[in-house]
Amino acid sequence: MIGLIISLLVVGLIAGFIARAVVPGRQSLSIAMTILLGIIGSFVGGFLGFLLFQHDPTDGFFQPAGIIGSIIGAIVVLVIWVAVSGRRSAARR
Numbered sequence: 001m002i003g004l005i006i007s008l009l010v011v012g013l014i015a016g017f018i019a020r021a022v023v024p025g026r027q028s029l030s031i032a033m034t035i036l037l038g039i040i041g042s043f044v045g046g047f048l049g050f051l052l053f054q055h056d057p058t059d060g061f062f063q064p065a066g067i068i069g070s071i072i073g074a075i076v077v078l079v080i081w082v083a084v085s086g087r088r089s090a091a092r093r
Helices: 002-022 031-053 067-092
Strands: none
Touching (some): 002 031
16 A cells, blocks of 8 residues: 555656646646646556556546556646646736
8 A cells, every 4th residue: 555655756756847847837836736747647548558458448437547648647637637737827917
């Protein structure tokens, strides 16, 4: 159980940092938020992988993905985050 948590944190950190490096613009996220971005991205990547490939229907759609799926999911989540936070800051002006 502790190994799963540690691997989830490490994969989340790696996927979050790579997503932040790929997506243009400034993202003011802390390290904890970067890890959370990667973890959420992992589940988004797992969901997208299930929708695209549907290997085994017993797996379910809410599952963690591998590192590539986590990075793709984190990029998707970060692009959505930047778009939503950009609109929010523009509305405040």
